[in-house]
Amino acid sequence: MSSFLHQLPKVELHLHIEGTLEPELMFELARRNEVTLPFDSVEAVRAAYDFEDLQSFLDLYYQGMNVLFTEADFYDLTWAYLTRCQANNVVHTELFFDPQAHLSRGVALSTQLEGITRACQDAEREMGISSAIILSFLRDMTEEHALETYEAALAYREHFIGIGLDSAEVGNPPEKFARVFDRAREDGFHLVAHAGEEGPASYIRSALDTLGVERIDHGIRCLDDEALVETLIARRIPLTVCPLSNVYLKTVPDMTGHPLPAMIERGLCVTINSDDPAYFGGYMNANYEAVQNAFAFSRDTWVLLTRNAIEAAFVTPARREALY
Ligand code: ES4
């Protein structure tokens, strides 16, 4: 079963490129850019990855990305992730990045987007991996800041396919960003948002109703609201679930306590993704394996999860056919 899972072609729809920064590359980029890290060694960095909740992770995640400055840094980060995709048999990936987290450190949008895009283009040509970029706004910043960032990003609109919402969820409900999502919808972008990770089911409802998102990132709290579950099923809204992330951030007690089987049982369009694999114990294969160790799914269930991800991907009809 393990080799079946490793060899299964995969589609990843919930991945923060900054969350793929392995400690080894963090040290290399720190040296290259003459940044001093608050850690002595790669082992000390890994030892610090012991999270209590989403915020305790975010603090280290924003600190980690402080080594990214140049186009080459963003290229190297993204290329390293895409080689992991090849090793995990990920054939299509949609990756988030956090433009505001780099703009606030003085890194231009063009630097960020050109480095990420160039690596994606090289991976398509050299490894046959298709990819797309989703610009994600930090929900703990203001809507004005998100709007300004969105408008600046329109100069590079051919580089990204959609917008999303991430960072500290509780206290920052989706409706705070209604105007940005209205603008992006008018401009023809795909819309997604993190909702129901640490926040309540009502945030998932709000992401659907006030932001008009096409997919929900995480969404594991949806089972708390039966009417919401029925809406998600009827509208076939995909949920990009990240099992190891949920365990590492203690949003579930442990993997055997994860609502994933119940979500699949209800007929929700569930997909499996790695979120921030450098921080949460591994990439797609590690997520598949951890889920399999907990739940011993049948091959049919794995095929269903993979087909859900193909259905949920923001790709052309021709690429979707090729993925099936
Ligand atoms: C994130 Cl796991 C998670 N949740 C919310 N925001 C994020 N940004 C990066 N990883």
Ligand code: ZN
């Ligand atoms: Zn995420």
